[in-house]
Amino acid sequence: MAIDTAAAKQQVLDAADALFYERGVQAVGMDAIRTASGVSLKRLYQLFPSKDVLIEAYLDRRNILWETMLNEHVEAKTDPRDRILAVFDFLYDWSQQRDYRGCAFINAFGELGSVSPRVAELALQHKEGFRQALIGLAKAAGAEDPDRLADHLILLSEGAITRSAISGGSDPALRAREAASLILDASLRH
Amino acid sequence: MAIDTAAAKQQVLDAADALFYERGVQAVGMDAIRTASGVSLKRLYQLFPSKDVLIEAYLDRRNILWETMLNEHVEAKTDPRDRILAVFDFLYDWSQQRDYRGCAFINAFGELGSVSPRVAELALQHKEGFRQALIGLAKAAGAEDPDRLADHLILLSEGAITRSAISGGSDPALRAREAASLILDASLRH
DNA sequence: CAGTGCGGAGAACGTACGTTCTCCGCATCT
DNA sequence: AGATGCGGAGAACGTACGTTCTCCGCACTG
Numbered sequence: 001m002a003i004d005t006a007a008a009k010q011q012v013l014d015a016a017d018a019l020f021y022e023r024g025v026q027a028v029g030m031d032a033i034r035t036a037s038g039v040s041l042k043r044l045y046q047l048f049p050s051k052d053v054l055i056e057a058y059l060d061r062r063n064i065l066w067e068t069m070l071n072e073h074v075e076a077k078t079d080p081r082d083r084i085l086a087v088f089d090f091l092y093d094w095s096q097q098r099d100y101r102g103c104a105f106i107n108a109f110g111e112l113g114s115v116s117p118r119v120a121e122l123a124l125q126h127k128e129g130f131r132q133a134l135i136g137l138a139k140a141a142g143a144e145d146p147d148r149l150a151d152h153l154i155l156l157s158e159g160a161i162t163r164s165a166i167s168g169g170s171d172p173a174l175r176a177r178e179a180a181s182l183i184l185d186a187s188l189r190h
Numbered sequence: 191m192a193i194d195t196a197a198a199k200q201q202v203l204d205a206a207d208a209l210f211y212e213r214g215v216q217a218v219g220m221d222a223i224r225t226a227s228g229v230s231l232k233r234l235y236q237l238f239p240s241k242d243v244l245i246e247a248y249l250d251r252r253n254i255l256w257e258t259m260l261n262e263h264v265e266a267k268t269d270p271r272d273r274i275l276a277v278f279d280f281l282y283d284w285s286q287q288r289d290y291r292g293c294a295f296i297n298a299f300g301e302l303g304s305v306s307p308r309v310a311e312l313a314l315q316h317k318e319g320f321r322q323a324l325i326g327l328a329k330a331a332g333a334e335d336p337d338r339l340a341d342h343l344i345l346l347s348e349g350a351i352t353r354s355a356i357s358g359g360s361d362p363a364l365r366a367r368e369a370a371s372l373i374l375d376a377s378l379r380h
Numbered sequence: 381c382a383g384t385g386c387g388g389a390g391a392a393c394g395t396a397c398g399t400t401c402t403c404c405g406c407a408t409c410t
Numbered sequence: 411a412g413a414t415g416c417g418g419a420g421a422a423c424g425t426a427c428g429t430t431c432t433c434c435g436c437a438c439t440g
Contacts (some may be wrong), residue, residue: 031396
């Protein structure tokens with residue numbers, strides 16, 4: 001029973017994730033999620049008692065998935081400088097997915113940030129998590145001012161994420177990597 | 191008569207701009223715009239025959255306003271390097287407005303980009319206009335590879351715009367300016 | 381003064397959505 | 411076999427929205 005519930009939750013989240021990310025949160029009705037997940041409406045509501053809860057679960061899942069993918073790219077490298085640049089390799093790979101639509105948190109924030117404090121908070125937490133990860137990488141690379149370097153790298157990353165979404169290619173990630181390299185040259189010089 | 195129409199259009203656009211930008215496009219009903227603009231629903235529909243048309247007019251207006259504000263900041267400087275950095279001064283001033291909510295085009299794209307080709311196109315055009323402006327500034331500054339430099343600067347700008355929106359302060363613009371300065375050091379070195 | 385047409389206020393219509401309710405089959409327990 | 415309760419399908423309900431329609435007052439024409 002518990003295992004069925006978990007499996008059903010996963011099915012619903014799979015469907016919700018795909019639909020929310022593709023069309024935006026508000027544009028997707030509970031009925032579309034029901035149809036896509038093959039679960040009954042009653043069951044859907046006992047798994048996620050409201051759309052807000054489902055949205056939150058969707059964002060949680062995106063956050064975890066994002067961190068996982070990022071870590072995989074970073075941990076494939078050993079050299080501290082390469083580990084920083086791996087962030088942009090990740091963004092490149094990500095932006096090449098056919099269903100790529102930018103950052104789910106930025107999109108959700110744009111839709112609901114001013115009306116849903118919870119969504120605004122989750123977006124902030126997601127970005128803060130990314131910031132901490134970059135600070136860690138910057139420290140490991142021996143940056144003089146890791147916070148500052150991390151902020152600079154974040155700006156390039158966010159820029160690449162949204163520009164890829166709007167213009168459709170993966171070039172922005174490549175360009176961001178170049179720019180990051182320039183900034184690393186300047187910030188790791190001792 | 192024609193002048194009244196123009197004035198009424200302006201009133202409607204003022205109201206629509208404030209509401210769309212603040213709450214997102216889909217969350218604002220025509221009735222809210224009617225109430226805020228003080229115009230009758232009939233008149234509203236004869237000025238803008240559908241919500242889609244109004245959204246388009248809203249984005250057009252944002253684009254013009256944005257370019258105007260950017261140009262004002264850039265033209266206040268004469269030194270080519272300062273003119274590039276003025277872009278970030280503009281972003282700083284903009285992000286300090288109390289109702290600041292990031293880039294209207296990114297927000298609209300997140301909501302409607304996958305369902306409205308027109309919105310996707312307008313977002314792309316807006317970003318492309320920005321890109322061309324930066325290329326011009328980069329050329330004037332004597333950059334070796336103006337396109338590349340412009341792309342790097344765009345990434346920092348977009349990053350600053352969205353990060354300010356989510357975390358709420360103006361720090362990102364300051365940090366973007368610093369990073370831009372580093373990149374200029376590397377790209378204008380001859 | 382009677383007639384005419386335009387503009388405003390808001391009711392009305394059709395649709396879509398979030399959420400709840402009804403009905404019914406079916407598996408399980410005695 | 412009869413009773414019981416859970417799950418599925420989808421109807422139903424209330425609300426909100428985009429858009430259109432109705433009604434009415436009022437300014438202007440003869």
